[in-house]
Amino acid sequence: MKKDTILAVGAHPDDVEIGMGGTLASHSQNGGHVYICNLTKGELSSNGTVEERQHEAEAAAAIMGVKKRFQLDFSDRSLKCDDSEYFHLITLIRELQPDVVFAPYYEDRHPDHGDCCHLVKEAVFDAGIRKFPGSDLKPHKTSSLYYYFINGFSVPDFFIDISHTQKTKEKALTSYQSQFIKRDGSVRTPLNDRYIESVRARDFLFGKEAGVLFAEGFKKGSPLVFSVVPKRSS
Template sequence: MMMGNLKLDILAFGAHADDVEIGMGGTIAKYASEGKRIGICDLTKAEMSSNGTVEIRMQEAEKAAGILGVKVRRALDLPDRGLFLKEEYIKKIVGIIRFYRPAIVFAPYFDDRHPDHGSCARLVEEAVFSAAVRKYDENRELPSHRPDTLYFYMINGFHKPDFVVDISNEMTKKIEALNAYESQFTKGESTFDTPLVNGYIESVEAREKLFGKEVGVQFAEGFMSKKPLLIHKDLLGEKR
């Protein structure tokens, strides 16, 4: 996967490989097909996963990224189950934001059954703010950068979204990307029993179907925003 300095339209952060695919794989596939430059950054290497290994998870992550059309995927080496709000962790995330200079940043929503997902949200929110502060970590060569906005996607939760993205044409690709994580979602003889191997992909599909039903499409992904959204022609029912 490309590792060079590429200015991104969208940069999505997750605590573990597969977080981003669960929450917004369809949205990524949608905008990647339109030529947008999209990157994923996994904060950890998911070394605490009950199933699979770090090596297997990284291979699966690359396969999933390829399916969705992601331009770059990075994995930081922050500790799985140790994503505490530390300055050294914030600085590493700031470095990624300043390097790829994304227009939009995504992170998991704060309210989630897995503590790492909420911790990832807090770390990324801090980093997005600090990345724009010119004198923050000023000894580094990378200049400051302020993304246009920060949005939050859902992983395990089912919350009332602030907005949704129609992924009716991308749902098949999203499921294909999730199925790339065989170690996590496929139940075998030696598989440790976790919530992920008991119909998890089907539950994600059902959630996106419910979000789609709310807006009159087949499937949609829901997102949260801390800032008001500016509506243009959509207010009159016109599709952009």
């Protein structure tokens, strides 16, 4: 049986963990393949160094059971399709041939998250074009593109139960000491002002909506299609 492959893309290291760390951990525990791609190194972040954050990202990926994390070299606060790194993203999609790609939802206070959303949507489309320049690999048409929340709080199109992986998600988040922990010399930011608590609260509220303890919410890129009448999972 083919193991479903997920590619989760974030503008910065820690985006994916905030929005869907529990889902990735659950998918990995169930035998699926999980990959993360960070477009930038978050070099403009107020706290921590690029090197420190790279180590934190690797630690978080290991906690969630990620098969491999990829780090591209887009410039922080400059995510554009005409960047040469864009072709690397298309190549990565063709190499991994993911069944599902996740990106940040475009409604978010951080402009990079919205730009990442639109860039990934373009890349998923272009990866399926046979004559698209810049890659010798065969085209790949991804079955599904979904969006996770980082700072926003919109009404989800669907939920994923993470009741059994919420603690794993928070452990992954706490790997980012430079971002979420107020240390000597740190600049105060929304991230080190009880941010993980707010993420937990959102997951709890989504769980209440879904009828479980904790859940992560997602938006869909296109209508969900079923071959039979769907039934609520137990």
